[in-house]
Amino acid sequence: MIVRIMGEGQLKLADSHFVELNTLDDELLAELESGDEEGFRRTLGSLLDAVRRLGEPLPDDALEPSELILPAPDAGLDEVKEMLSDGGLIPG
Secondary structure (H helix, E strand, C coil): CEEEECCCEEEECCHHHHHHHHHHHHHHHHHHHHCCHHHHHHHHHHHHHHHHHHCEECCCCCCCCCCEEECCCCCCHHHHHHHCECCECCCC
16 A cells, blocks of 8 residues: 655555554544544654554655555644544544
């Protein structure tokens, strides 16, 4: 799957990594719903770090369609809420 982190670029992730990412996504969703800004910041950072660690960066000149778009590290609670689907940022 091709994942874009807004403002950073694209990474290719194997589907097998989505179990770990979905756990972080569930935590992030709970923090968003409760308005826990500190927890939200921590978990968003962990989620983006995991994508960077597990993914293989695509070259800057690659123009692959992104199947998943994640917010920038400095995105606010309201901005991320607008990006959510029913199951969080990550489907599944």
